Amino acid sequence: MQNVENKVVIITGASSGIGEATARLLAGTGAKLVLAARREDRLAGLADEIATAGGEVVFKTCDVRDAAQVHAVVNLAIEAFGRVDVMFNNAGIMPLAPMSALRTDEWNDIIDINIKGVLNGIAAVLPVMEDQGGGQIINTASVAAHAVAPTAAVYCASKYAVRALSEGLRQESRSVRVTLISPGVTTTELGHDITDDTAKEFLRQLREDSLDPMAIARGVLFAISQPDDVDTNEIIIRPRTSAI
Numbered sequence: 190m191q192n193v194e195n196k197v198v199i200i201t202g203a204s205s206g207i208g209e210a211t212a213r214l215l216a217g218t219g220a221k222l223v224l225a226a227r228r229e230d231r232l233a234g235l236a237d238e239i240a241t242a243g244g245e246v247v248f249k250t251c252d253v254r255d256a257a258q259v260h261a262v263v264n265l266a267i268e269a270f271g272r273v274d275v276m277f278n279n280a281g282i283m284p285l286a287p288m289s290a291l292r293t294d295e296w297n298d299i300i301d302i303n304i305k306g307v308l309n310g311i312a313a314v315l316p317v318m319e320d321q322g323g324g325q326i327i328n329t330a331s332v333a334a335h336a337v338a339p340t341a342a343v344y345c346a347s348k349y350a351v352r353a354l355s356e357g358l359r360q361e362s363r364s365v366r367v368t369l370i371s372p373g374v375t376t377t378e379l380g381h382d383i384t385d386d387t388a389k390e391f392l393r394q395l396r397e398d399s400l401d402p403m404a405i406a407r408g409v410l411f412a413i414s415q416p417d418d419v420d421t422n423e424i425i426i427r428p429r430t431s432a433i
Contacts, residue, residue: 192417193218193219193220193413193414194220197271197273198277199223199276199314200215200222200224200225200279201251201259201280203235204235205226205228207329207372208224209231209235210401210405210406212235213235213238213403213406214406214407215413220275221246222246223246223249223262223269223270224246225253225280226280228250229250232248233248247265247266249265253280253302253306256312259309260313263314267317272317272321275326276311276326277327277329278307278311279327281302281303282303284383285391286383286385286387286388288342290385295343300343300347303348304354307351307354311326311358314326318364323364323366323417324365324366325365326366326368327367327413328354328355328368330348330351330352331345332371332373332425333348334349334369340388352371366419368409369422370412370424371423371424371426372405373425373427374396375401375404376402380392395433404426408426
């Protein structure tokens with residue numbers, strides 16, 4: 190993993206789940222971390238653990254719906270470490286419900302966080318990476334970017350959008366590596382905000398066989414660790430026995 194040591198990595202959604210696991214794993218490889226999420230207490234605790242173990246880390250609260258806040262995170266990375274090598278656009282939500290429930294507020298939140306949040310991350314970091322002559326943008330999608338399931342139509346649509354944005358950016362860029370990570374069912378806080386009973390039961394059944402977040406973190410580490418002329422464009426990681 191020599192290509193990871195000393196790389197400056199921004200992680201959004203770093204306060205739990207895949208983001209937290211990735212931060213812990215990358216810290217052990219010598220990456221310099223910039224952690225971002227909405228929960229300051231969780232970020233502070235994680236950063237303190239990493240720093241106590243000898244890692245280099247800074248953090249900033251950030252709501253990815255706010256472009257100015259995302260820019261501030263990128264600016265913090267530059268102030269602290271002088272560059273940005275990896276932007277891991279990982280923040281996301283999954284409030285599942287049937288379309289007929291007309292949870293339009295939830296639809297808007299999904300669009301604002303899962304799609305616009307990724308766009309805000311790209312917009313904040315792409316000029317920096319182009320100016321420095323390289324970098325890597327990693328976006329978290331899902332197996333929901335490859336197949337649609339009941340109660341998950343809007344969520345799936347958001348992840349299809351992330352997949353399309355990632356592929357478009359890959360085709361346009363000659364200096365920035367672009368990776369799409371598509372996790373299968375993973376045990377995280379994602380879905381904790383589901384209020385529809387049908388969707389809750391659907392997710393409960395899926396998670397009877399699910400991955401630990403560290404499995405996804407290892408996929409992120411693999412993509413970052415490849416030689417700079419190798420662009421790992423898409424990784425799908427599922428539980429071995431999963432049918433979805």
